[in-house]
Amino acid sequence: MSKKYRQWVKDYQDQAWTVARYILKDAQEAEDATQEAFVKLWNNRDSIDPERVKAWLMKVTRNGCLDRLRRRRYNVEFDESYMTGDVSGPMQGLAASETREWLKRAIGGLKEPYRSLVVLRDVNQHSYEEVAGMLELNLAQVKTYLHRARKQLREQLAEVRP
């Protein structure tokens, strides 16, 4: 069983980390949240359908991150600019890497579930069906929300691009 767990870690650690990183925007907290999700995976390894481990893990990681966000809002004064990221202002002449960083911040600034949808579908490249399972939404909802999220990003990008 430990061998199977090691394979799961190898296959999904980067994807879970990416989800946590985008939602929490804090490396240390994202590490903690990812570890918590894998501890749950280890503790429930016998009861999880091996075919659904990826969806299960992404859902648990995301839920753990959202719980942390809720606690963070209770514990510290909510900083709107931190949550949304600074994505305003002209960015003409930015290098490709800078545009990429800007886009990452813009994704991080989306509200839920738009942010998770973009990360899971467009960054992690999960299928629409997998994303629907991870977020407990139906396929039509996933598409509608994702299209709204992409439109928002598209419009923001158009504002900052020459």
Added chain:
Amino acid sequence: MNEYDEKREDLINALMDGELSATDAELLKVEASDDRELARAIIEAYQLQLEMDAIRVERAPDSLRKRLRAIPREHRPAPVFSLLQPRWAMALAAIPLVVIVVSLMQPDTPSASEVARARQEMAIAFAYLDKAGAITGREIESSVGHTMADAVTDSVNRVIKSQNLNSKEKEA
């Protein structure tokens, strides 16, 4: 977004995801040639997709990879019996202690020579008591009379005899 916008977004996203049939893609292209807003939306969608393609899954840091690998070791269920477990180690360490305490609580068994010496000392003590009883009787007799002396010496002798009897019974 209104219904028209939703439908248009569905088409644009289907085009981006490669889910639009060739016929529908051609129809959208024709529509975009007459609709500058739609044309701009499609171009922006392509630009976003190009930027998105550059964003990849991030590699988990080495510190996290190490933590994830350690989970099976750190969350191993405790075996039912293991001499390495603190409670069993403590129980093992307690055994010699219990043996020592129990042995200390046992009454000492005297040796044969000690019993013989005790008997001898008791006989001497009783001989002294006999003499003391006789002397006391004589002194009482001389001072308060024969009747009272008898009463005292008799009671002393009875006590001595009964003690003698008890000690003999114990020896037997």
